[in-house]
Amino acid sequence: MKLIVAIIRxxxxxxxxxxxxxxxxxxxxxxxxxxxxxxxxRVETYRGTxxxxxxxxxxxxxxGVSEPFVERTIKAILGTARTGEVGDGKIFVQPIERVIRIRxxxxxxxxxxxxxAGEVQRQV
Amino acid sequence: xxxxxxxxxxxxxxxxxxxxxxTPALAFFYGGLVRNKNSxxxxxxxxxxxxxxxxxxxxxxxxxxxxDGGPLIGGLAYLGLNGVGTEAKGTIPHVxxxxxxxxxxxxxxxxxxxxVVERMRFGPYVAFIVLWTLLVYAPVAHWVWGxxxxxxxxVLDFAGGTVVHIxxxxxxxxxxxxxxxxxxxGRQAVLPHNVPFTLLGAGLLWFGWFGFNGGSALAAxxxxxxxxxxxxxxxxxxxxxxxxxxxxxxxRATAVGAAxxxxxxxxxxxxxxxxxxxxxxxxxxxxxxxxxxxxxxxRSRTRIDxxxxxxxxxxxxxxxxxxxxxxxxxxxxxxxxxxxxxxxNPGQLEVQALGAVGSAVYAAAMTFAILKxxxxxxxxxxxxxxxxxxxxxxxHGEEAYASGEGSILVHPEAALASEPLxxxxxxxxxR
Numbered sequence: 207m208k209l210i211v212a213i214i215r216x217x218x219x220x221x222x223x224x225x226x227x228x229x230x231x232x233x234x235x236x237x238x239x240x241x242x243x244x245x246x247x248r249v250e251t252y253r254g255t256x257x258x259x260x261x262x263x264x265x266x267x268x269x270g271v272s273e274p275f276v277e278r279t280i281k282a283i284l285g286t287a288r289t290g291e292v293g294d295g296k297i298f299v300q301p302i303e304r305v306i307r308i309r310x311x312x313x314x315x316x317x318x319x320x321x322x323a324g325e326v327q328r329q330v
Numbered sequence: 331x332x333x334x335x336x337x338x339x340x341x342x343x344x345x346x347x348x349x350x351x352x353t354p355a356l357a358f359f360y361g362g363l364v365r366n367k368n369s370x371x372x373x374x375x376x377x378x379x380x381x382x383x384x385x386x387x388x389x390x391x392x393x394x395x396x397x398d399g400g401p402l403i404g405g406l407a408y409l410g411l412n413g414v415g416t417e418a419k420g421t422i423p424h425v426x427x428x429x430x431x432x433x434x435x436x437x438x439x440x441x442x443x444x445x446v447v448e449r450m451r452f453g454p455y456v457a458f459i460v461l462w463t464l465l466v467y468a469p470v471a472h473w474v475w476g477x478x479x480x481x482x483x484x485v486l487d488f489a490g491g492t493v494v495h496i497x498x499x500x501x502x503x504x505x506x507x508x509x510x511x512x513x514x515x516g517r518q519a520v521l522p523h524n525v526p527f528t529l530l531g532a533g534l535l536w537f538g539w540f541g542f543n544g545g546s547a548l549a550a551x552x553x554x555x556x557x558x559x560x561x562x563x564x565x566x567x568x569x570x571x572x573x574x575x576x577x578x579x580x581x582r583a584t585a586v587g588a589a590x591x592x593x594x595x596x597x598x599x600x601x602x603x604x605x606x607x608x609x610x611x612x613x614x615x616x617x618x619x620x621x622x623x624x625x626x627x628x629r630s631r632t633r634i635d636x637x638x639x640x641x642x643x644x645x646x647x648x649x650x651x652x653x654x655x656x657x658x659x660x661x662x663x664x665x666x667x668x669x670x671x672x673x674x675n676p677g678q679l680e681v682q683a684l685g686a687v688g689s690a691v692y693a694a695a696m697t698f699a700i701l702k703x704x705x706x707x708x709x710x711x712x713x714x715x716x717x718x719x720x721x722x723x724x725x726h727g728e729e730a731y732a733s734g735e736g737s738i739l740v741h742p743e744a745a746l747a748s749e750p751l752x753x754x755x756x757x758x759x760x761r
Contacts, residue, residue, distance in 0.1 A: 217718030220518045240735060249740070250727050261736030289715065 207302040207314060208276045212267040213241060213295040214287040219265050225282040231275060232320040235268040245293030264295060270305055272315045335421035341550035342422045342430055348541025349433035353380055353440050355538055359531025359589065360444050362524040363638050367720025368448045369523055369730040375443035375455060382456055383439045386463045387432040394468035396431060401479040404472045420548050430545060435471075438494045439463050444638030445502035448520075449512050449717055452725040454710045458700060462501065466696045470497050470689050485685035486659055486667055486678065488557065489546035491601025491651045492685050499645020500690045501697040503636055508701045511635030513714045525585050532589035536565060539596045543603040556663060557603035561596065564615030568595025571619035590643060594622040597644050598651035605659040605667040614654045622647045649686050656682035 214222055219236070226234065240261040247258040271279050280297055288294050307317035357376035364372045383391075393408035408414050411428065419427040439459040446455065471493050473480040480492075487493060514520055522528060543561040547554035572591025573583045598618030599611055606614060625642035636642070656679035659670035669675040704710060711717075716724045723729060 215718075217720075220514070240733075242736070247738075248723060248727075250723070250729065250732065250737075252728060252732075256740040257734065257737040258740060259737045 207270065207272055207305060207318065209300045209302050210267075210269045210271060210276070210279055210283075211298040211300065212269070212283050212287070213239070213243075213264050213297075214267065214283070215289070215294060216263050216265045218287050218289075221286040222267070222283055225286045226269070226279065229275075229278045229282050231269060231271065231279055231282070233270065233318070237266045237268075239264050239266045243293055243295065245291070262293065270302060270318055272318045332418055332421050334418045334423060335549070338421045338549040338551075339423060339426065341554065342426050342545060342548065345541035345545025346426065346430045346433055348538045349430070349437065349545065350380075350538075352433075352535055352538035352542065353377070353437045355531050355534030356437060356440055357531070358527045359535060359593070360447065360638055362527025362529075362531060363444075363522045363586070364447050365520060365720070366523040366730060367722055369722065370728055371452065371721035371725050372443070372447045374452070374726060375447065376440040378452075378456055379436045379440040379443075379459055382460050383436045383463050384432055386460050387435045388428075391435055391463050391468045392428050392431065394464065395435075395471040396428075396476045398477065399472065401477075401482065402473070403469045403478075404476050422548065427548070430548075431471075434490055434494060434542070435463055435467050438467055438490075438498050441494070441498035441640060441644055442502045442505055444640040445506040445636045446509050447637050448721060449711050450509055451708075451710060451712050452721075454704055454708055457704055458505075461700045461704075462697065465700060466497065466501065466693050467493070470692065473689070474685065480685050480688060483681055483684065484668060484678075485681050486605050486655050487601045487652065487685065488604040488655075489543045489600045491597070491648045491655070492689050495597045495600060495644040495648030496652065496686055496689055497693045499641045499643070499648055500693045502640035503634070503645060504694050504697040505701060506634060506636040506641075508698060508705075509635075509710055511633060512637065513717050515635040515637075516633065522586060525589075528589045529585055532592045536592055536596060539600075543600060547604060553604050553664060556608075559608050560599050560603045560606060560611035563608055564599035564602075564611040564618070565592045565595030567612045567615030568592065568598065568619045571616045572623060575619065575623050590622075590626070590639070591619060594618055594643055594647040597647035598654070600648070601651045602655040602658065605655055605664050605670075607658075607660055607663050610658040610660070614651065614658055617654060618647060618650045621650050645690075649690075652682050652686045653679065656680075 216238070241264045242261050245262065247260055250257055250259055269279060276299065280299070283297055305314050305317045306312070353376050357373040360376060361369050361373040388411055390409055392411070392414070393406055394404050397404040397407040399405040414424050414428050416423040416425055418424070439462055442459070442462070443455065472478040474485060474487050474493050475481065485492065512520070539561055540558055544554050544558035547557055569588060569591045572587055572594070576587045577583050595615045595618060598614060602611070602614055622642050625646045626639045629636060629639060629642050655670065657671040659667050659678060660673050661667060661669050668678050671679045701710065712721065712724060
């Protein structure tokens with residue numbers, strides 16, 4: 207089990223989500239963050255006040271996956287989030303100690319496999 | 331020659347300011363409908379028209395549109411406002427007449443921007459609206475108002491349904507086709523970033539439109555009161571019908587729908603304002619909701635990215651208004667007008683259709699030619715990467731909602747020092 211954290215460009219989020227959906231990675235968390243990775247600063251001017259915008263808007267994806275999905279997920283992100291320019295972001299892969307699904311109390315790999323809402327409703 | 335009338339002059343001074351306000355109002359209407367990252371650029375597309383189209387109008391546009399000339403275009407008598415003084419033009423000073431007409435040229439050019447937002451580069455856009463004002467707006471204004479061929483045939487266009495709305499709507503459709511769709515169009519949800527802006531814009535447009543239609547009487551008289559009242563009533567009927575259709579189709583009365591309905595009603599009553607009865611205006615406003623509503627619904631299912639539905643709103647709305655003018659016009663309300671189909675003059679409807687088709691064909695052909703010519707010199711669109719980053723930062727170096735967190739102030743001394751600031755615009759950084 208790995209937690210994959212990817213920092214990507216906001217304008218490529220849709221492409222990345224599409225690619226992840228295609229390889230059946232359905233469960234993830236997305237947040238808007240500010241960050242900087244050595245890219246050229248942007249210069250903005252507001253009525254004579256010139257500023258260098260150091261922190262750029264980025265999107266942070268957090269995806270918990272079981273072992274067979276790790277490489278596929280990384281490949282999908284690399285294939286869609288890369289422009290070749292400085293500022294494309296990073297992928298961090300971390301081990302996970304334990305995963306618990308809050309709804310059912312399932313643990314680890316069982317908890318990482320998404321169950322479509324429709325199926326859950328039928329079980330009830 | 332008539333003398334200057336003080337009451338007429340006062341009303342036209344106010345009307346000119348009202349119509350000028352419509353362009354900032356349009357900026358809000360359009361600005362709310364686009365995404366956050368393109369909102370400044372979208373609003374600037376309207377605001378810049380106040381500058382460049384206004385100057386173009388003063389330098390040459392006014393002369394080409396409204397000085398004496400042939401059936402197709404005016405002359406060069408008023409080039410550079412030469413000979414435009416405070417003498418009477420009708421019953422108001424000539425300079426005021428010129429300024430009033432200039433506000434129409436400005437908003438007409440700005441209307442087209444709705445079809446090309448979120449992707450057209452700012453420089454080519456500015457060049458386009460300048461050329462468009464000279465080559466499309468001025469001739470068509472001359473045809474209808476300046477003694478050109480459509481005026482001679484008796485086309486009824488009180489305040490510019492043909493000159494402004496059909497003209498801009500058709501040009502917008504052609505511009506959307508030439509530019510191509512946004513890279514995200516049809517692939518991901520592109521949602522309005524500030525619906526309250528859009529409602530504010532629609533409200534201010536309505537306010538300004540009292541000058542647009544009421545002022546088109548060019549006097550403070552009964553005709554101005556009729557046009558004013560019709561401008562008051564028609565959008566009300568359109569708004570009601572639009573909300574009912576919206577509700578019956580989706581189960582919700584939407585705010586963006588309400589704002590759009592108001593604008594469509596205003597567009598439709600524009601050619602008819604001084605020719606139909608107030609009851610006729612209510613009927614016209616109610617009927618006008620339907621073609622535009624369904625044109626918008628249909629358009630969004632196609633590959634045509636007329637992003638803010640300029641054609642469905644202004645093109646279809648303008649054509650509906652022009653044709654219904656030919657149906658509902660009554661000579662008893664305006665002796666200078668004519669009777670429409672309902673009042674025993676079916677020929678008027680034919681003339682109205684001729685006016686709509688004639689200007690639509692011309693506007694389409696010329697817009698295509700201007701954009702193709704510009705595309706030989708420079709690229710009209712931003713690169714896909716730039717489009718992704720957004721037009722505000724790439725075209726203007728500003729953001730609508732900048733946080734400033736983590737930004738470093740560049741002191742003026744540093745900016746002026748011998749070492750120039752590195753050029754860090756995204757054009758370079760992102761290719």
